[in-house]
Amino acid sequence: MKFAFRCIIPALVLVLSLSASGPAHAERVHALALHDTPKYGPDFTHFDYVNPDAPKGGLARFGAIGSYDNFNPFILKGIPASGAGLIYDTLMTKSNDEPFTAYGLLAESAEIAPDNTAITFYLHPEATFSDGEPVTADDVVFTFHALTEKGSPLYKRYYADVKAVTAVDQHTVRFDFVNGQNPELPLIVSELPVLPKHYWEGKDFSAVNLDVPIGSGPYKLSEYKTGSYVAYTLRDDYWGKDLPVNKGRNNFGTVRYDYYRDDTVAIEAFKAGEFDYRQERIAKEWATAYNGPPFDKGFIQLEEIQNSIPGGMQAFIMNTRRDMFKDPRVRYAMDFAFDFEWTNKNLFYGQYVRTESYFSNSELASFGLPSEDELKLLEPFRDQVPPEVFTTEYQAPKTDGSGNNRANLRKALELLAEAGYTLQNGVQTKDGKPLAFELMIRDPAFERIVLPYIRNLERIGVKVTPRLVDDSQYINRITAFDFDMITFPLGQSNSPGNEQRYYFSSEAADTPGTYNFMGVKSEAVDSLIDTIINSKSRGELITACRAMDRVLLWGHYVVPQWHTGYYRLAYWDLLTRPETIPPYGLDLWAWWIDPERAETIRAARGK
Template identity: 55%
Template sequence: MSWLLYRLAILLMASTCCVLPVRSAFAAHALAMNGEPKYSADFTHFAYANPQAPKGGHVRRAAIGTFDTFNPYVPKGMAPQGIGLIYDTLCVQSMDEPFTAYGLLAQDITVPPDRSWVRFTLRENARFHDGHPVHAEDVAFTFELLMAKGSPTYANYYGDVSEVEVLGPRQIRFTFEHANNRELPLILGQLPVLPKHFWKGKDFTSAGLTRPLGSGPYTIETFKPGHFVRYKRVASYWGADLAVNTGRYNFDSLQYDYFRDTTVALEAFKAGEYDFRQENTAKHWATAYTGPAVDQGHIVKERIPHDRPQGMQAFIYNTRRPLFSDPEVRRALAYAFDFEWTNSQLFYGQYTRTKSYFSNSELAAQGPPAPEELALLEPHRSHLPEEALTSAYTVPSTETTPLRQNLRQGLRLLRRAGWTMQDGQLVHKQTGKSFQFTILLRSPSFERVVLPFKRNLAKLGITMEIRRVDASQYVNRLRSFDFDMLIATLPQSNSPGNEQRYFWTSEAASTPGTYNYMGVDNPAIDALVEQVVTAPDRESLITRCRALDRALLWGHYVIPQWHLGALRVARWDIFGRPEKMPRYGLDFFTWWVDPDKAAAVRAFQGR
């Protein structure tokens, strides 16, 4: 899970101007979702990359669990971290614009004013690692292969493509069933291009460890299943001098070592077993980074703010289960989660309560619905709770209200939904069944969050069991929706679009492998998703996302948890990096190894 959701869009272009004319289609080097690209056709590098960055060095990172396939595109198996480095896509998205993509394999892109089709022209010098040219036939082959045998993601993303035409060795056109889908040309730019001559005659669905052929900046050097995978920079990489790659992909080699869990991985980092770590546990960040390496400055901790939407991290109900089919029941359980206590006692006050599916962004619903939002919601009133059209969404809080009072409110809602207390157990009046369910966990670090929630639920007469499974089993159960409740993050980009169908629609609810973990199945939300997909400009996209946000929030599909509008990075002090950081995240591949710093650190480590 990967980068699949994080790269929800990207695109291209290549010629002169960067603005599509009003009356005709025209080839360009870049395409913005709305407005104009930041970088002109003659740009030399992204502003957050250093064109003078030196090449060299070996970098080690960590991964959790295991891997058993090098094919990240099929709905089975576990692909290794970093596997996307061996592939090029048609385009690449900049990280300092809301949603603009620039040509990578694609030299240019052509779209008409209504964006009813898109035509890509490939670069003449684009090559796979075996020297074979990248042709339009490879693009068509990849598209058809992923649609037929790939993850359901692709059928969802590209389902509106009605025709694929190879117009020549370097030119391909995609025609869409519906016009005015502004994002779809950009999403097609995300397409990784696989070599037809390599895959022809092979079983694409086999989750094996045959080394694949790509065209990207790295290739697999060596690996040991379940232990590590090492990538090496391709010295003859065809795209090394492109503006989109200048100052990037500076490490000679990059290795991901696998660890059983995050606690073991943390200790390995402090012991010098790998070099760079993004910390996701507040307690570790506050207390675990101690010792001579930290005291002497060889390990550096840094909090890097960003403006990237944080999506929704939450306790997620599986509404396919009869127990959680009633929104009143789902709403009631939220009163048993005490975020304020959790944040102060477990997280050292580091987090902000999440109150939106688009947290940390302008896309989040704010206050009561504005008139423009009401205009979108009103036609679907019969399928939405009244509050979605009248009220600001709030989450239960103990900041001013005691937990005891919140639990009483939760119990009132449960009684209204047909549950009653008998001998300390919550029992359904009609069926006589007690209220019991299991929460599925992958990481032991979440147990300290879940246990206080479990105790609070017990005060309502509810029994919650905790089940922790390994990474492989966890992924398989997510794909098949085999759980009652889990903790997960539903990520968002700064320009939501077609991928929203993969999250919230009725079709996704019945499609294994999608991110509609909750089982959202509501015609109003289906319609609002389509409004987001077809938003004609940035202003309308913001309004439509806010309306969708309200409908989801008032459906009580989750119990929102928390977010942090910054990255917590710990690193051994071997790196150099550009002075300017991208606005919407961290492009680690603009960093480089500083030989002098690395020598000092390795001497300290005794290596």
């Protein structure tokens, strides 16, 4: 849940000190970098991956699936409208060509206490909300309390180490920390979106609503029809449009999201010219659906663009709160029943790589045996984690792709027998109870993927019922941990930190609304999360992530699925992108509409 938006400030460059003592004295600075020197100095004019002369204007249309019932994207209830983040600015904004560096947006500069126990932000005096009211320190204080007390549980954990927030004066706000041991915390705080206190006074922040919101960002909500579309218009009076971090960005005059029932309908709508851009996530569609006259005539462009974004862990997730998944041997057996190689060959056209890390496609992923530095972190928990953490490199079960995975199914049967199950009349039973569960999915396209997996499980006596539910029911059930198995992507950033508590901590396991869907409760994982958060260098961060990766992998909480290291993009040729694509984010808001090509394309669509 890391926001990204825009800004600049004259001042000195700050690299967050990774020593215990911190810098000798506090300085007001224009940028915060976690482990490296900021790439862009105080006088930079724009990010390297934008076109500073990009034209502004035109209508950019995107597709969305399902529906929405809420314009407040910061709460747990309801389904927020796509694009709602365009309305809001944050204190600072990340660049997409650095692992984790933030440059000022609403804050023109920042000052970190020498011992890293506080950060002070100095707001742009010119910053205003879309109704003309100024953005003040009181708005920042209000936002922090609204998010942590009434917003999604994510915020309470994300900002757990913030002790107090104080408005020093109208344009100065100070965050005090529990201690100075968290080098990432100043950057985490800098990601805070700022909401208008005057707008929310007298309203229930936690309630689902469709009131048109007010924000300080580049766009304002201009038109909507629930279940159909929502549109945002670029503000002529946007206070930050000339800031260097915004130069060459926020180029679309209007951004519109049209809603479709499912991906199949959306693809046909895209090909018919009903919207302009699509990032394809289904391999079969990428291989087979993108053809026809618009492609032959060059009206639609197709691109595969490599990136360095961690793939995280997309997986079949097992809920260990359920009795059938409490035994790790049962969970491991589920892994041997999944034939990735056959799936990739027959369903994905060979486009994917098997995921074998919670930090896939990054240097944070574990490999081989633990290094000496990893062992120092793991050794105190030798009696609490699986022995394989120390002795064996994790590798997902493999097959030859022929569909004949008998060897793996035999291994699954052995594991189930070790867990006390007996195969009777084709059904695995223990204490008179069959091994049966529900696999809940929200996307009809996933049915063709899960059904072969279910057939393999049935071959070893495990009864699985697929359950397709709508978005609202899916969200409500996973929020309440009311499921047996789901398929879900646990995304990761290139600089993991406080959000790991939300994913894997023991506290999160007992807190509905978090992403600890597996129900992980491990002292080792809790300790390693703290080590990740308190890492004093990039090297320490990598070591801690790899160590935690091993513990999670050998805990067999999930059946890993797949990932890619590239974007699959399809877009009508009226859209133009910069020559440079940053390694850590696509930054679609640096694209623009070519007026001449737009006229040609739309004339062709009309015909």
